[in-house]
Amino acid sequence: MRLDPIAAPPLSRQIGLPALALVATLLVAMALALIAGADPLATLGLIAKGAFGSKFAALETLNRATPLIFTGLAVAVAFRAKLWNIGAEAQLYAGAIVAVLLGTGALGAPLVLPVSALAAMLAGALVLLGPVVLKTRLGVDEVVTTLLLNFVMLLFVSYLLEGPMKDPMGMGWPKSPALIKEARLPRIVDGLRLHWGFALALIAAVVVWVIQSRTTLGFEMRAVGQNREAARFAGMPVNVVLVKTALLSGGLAALAGWSEVAGLKGHLSSDLSPGFGYTGIIVAMLALLHPLGVVLSALFVAAIFVGSDSMSRAAGVPTYIADMLLATALLFMVLALMLTRYRVVWK
C-alpha cells in the first residue's frame, strides 16, 4: 500500500470524504443500538428528538454546547500551532475556581463579572504556562505534563471543596458556597434557560477567527504549526509564539469553567465538568481546527450527549454510546481528512 499526494484535491473529495465519515459514524451508532437490542433507526430518532425535539431539549443542547465551544476553541488554537494542550480540563477548573473566589462577595457589581472573567482567563493561562515553559526551555513533552496536571487539578479542587472553599451550609456535600447574584451571568431572554455564556462563546469564536486570519500572531501560529524549523529559520520567535498560543488556549479553556459556574451552576463542585476538556479535542478535530467550525461541531457533540441521555432513558441503550460515537467520529474524521489529500494505491 502506498499513499500518493493529490496535487489539487477536487471539492467533491474535500466535502465528500468528511461527509462520508459522519455517515459511517451514524452506521456505527445503528450497529451499537442493534447490539444493545434496540431498533437502530428508532434509536437515532430518539437521539435527535432528545437533542432538538422540544424547546427545553434545544436549550439544554445549547447550554451543553457552551463549555464545549470554549474548550474546543482552546484545543483548536493550540493544535493549530502543534502545541498539544491536553490539559483543557485543568484549565477549565482553574477558571471555575476563580469564578467562586471573586464571585462570592469579594467584588460587587458592576466590576465582578468582567474582572472575574479576565482573572479566570489569566488563571487558565498560567496553568498551561508551566508545561509550555518546560517544553520550550527543557524539551519536556507537553502532552504528558498537561495530562498529568488534569489529575493534580482535580485533587486540588477536591481539597478546596472539602477545606477552604467548602460551603458551610452545604450539609456536608463537597461544594462551594453559591455565587452572589451580581456575579451570575444573566439569562439572554427572561424565562428561557440559556445564559449569556453561550453568547460569549460565540463572540469568543469570532475573536479567535479574527486573530487567526487577520493578525500577525495568527499567521505566526500557523507557520509554527506547519513547520517549526522553517518558522525558526525565517526568523520567527517560535518559543514566544508558543507561549502566546498557550496563554490564549489556557484562557479560553478557563472561560468554559468560569461560564459553567457563573452561568449555569452558580457554585463549584468536583463534578462540574464531565470531561469537557477532553471532549474539546473531539470538537476541535471535527471542526478541522477552524474557530467558526468549532461552534457547529460543539453543537453537534452537545446534541449527541444530550440526545443520548434522553434516548438512554427511553430505549435502554447505555448512555456511553455517545462517547463511543464521538471517539469513532474523531478517528473517521482524521482518516477522511488525510484521504482528501492522498490517494491510496494498492499494489
Place this chain on the structure above:
Amino acid sequence: MSDLFDILLSVSFWAAAIRIASPLIFATMGELICERAGVLNLGIEGIMVIGAFAGWMAVYLGAPLWLGVTAAMAAGMLFGLLHATLTVPFGLSQHVVGLGVTMLATATSYFAYRLALPEVTSPPKVTPFAPMDLPVLSDIPFLGPVLFQQTALTWAALICAGLVGFVLFRTPLGLAVRAAGENPAAVEAQGLSVTGLRMGAVVVGSGLMAVGGSFLTLSAFSSFFFEMVNGRGWICIALVVFGAWRPGKAVLGALLFAAFDALQIRLQQTPLGAHLPYQVFLMAPYLLSILALILMSRRAEVPAALMVPYRKGER
C-alpha cells in the same frame, strides 16, 4: 521521622511497592516497545481500561483467570491494531489517533459494562489471583513475604520485562524493531518492512498494556469500576522517558515510583497525614511523574524516528 523508618522497614511496605509496580511494569514495557519502533501510543490509558474490563468480564462469565488475562491481551491487541493501522500505513497524527483510541477503548468498556450489568450499584466481584505460597521460599523472613507471596501475575510482569529486554537487545528481531524507530530507511534497505515491524510492535505492546490493566481487576482488586486506571497509562509514558527507553531502567523507575506511592498511602496514617490534606498525598504520583520528566529531559535518548511517519521512498 521514626514513623518513616517504621514504614521503610516493614514487610507490608515493600510487598505493596512490588504489587503496585506490577501493572505499571506491564504497561511500561508495552509503551516502550511501541516507542522503540517509532510510534508514540497515547492509546495506553484506554487500552489499560479495556484490559481491566475484558479480563474481569471473561472471569466473571466463568473463564479461568489465565484465560481472562488472555482475553485482556486480545482486546488490547485489537485496539492496538486499530492504532497501528491508522498511524503506520496511513501515517495519521499519533497524538490525535492515540487520544482517540483511548477515548474509544474507554467508552467501549463502559458501554459494554453497562450493557452486561444495567442495574448494579456495587460492582460484582470475582475471585482474583491468590498470593503464591512457594515451599521454603515463602517462609524466608522478610524476602519471603515481599517477593514470594506475590501473585503469579506479578511474577509474570517481572519475567515479561526480562523477555522484552532480551528480545529488544539480544535478538535480530529486536534490532530490527529498534532500527525501525531510529533509522527506518536503513531497515527498508535491508529488505525488511518498516510498516510490518512498527505495526507488530504496536499490537504486541498494546497487548501488554491491556495485561497491565487486567492486573488491576484480576490481582489488585477483584471488581471493575469506572475510572479505576486513573492516569496510570499516562504515568507509564513518563516512566518510559524516565527509563531512557531501556527496559531495565524502566522497571527500576516503576519500582521506585511504586515505592513512593506505597509510602504516600502509609504516610497518610501518620501524624504528618493529620496535618496535610489527603489530596496532597494523592497528588504525589502525578507530580512525581512530572518531576521525573523534568529530571530526564536533558539526557533522554529519544528514538530518532519517534512520531515520524515513514513513507517509502520519502526522505
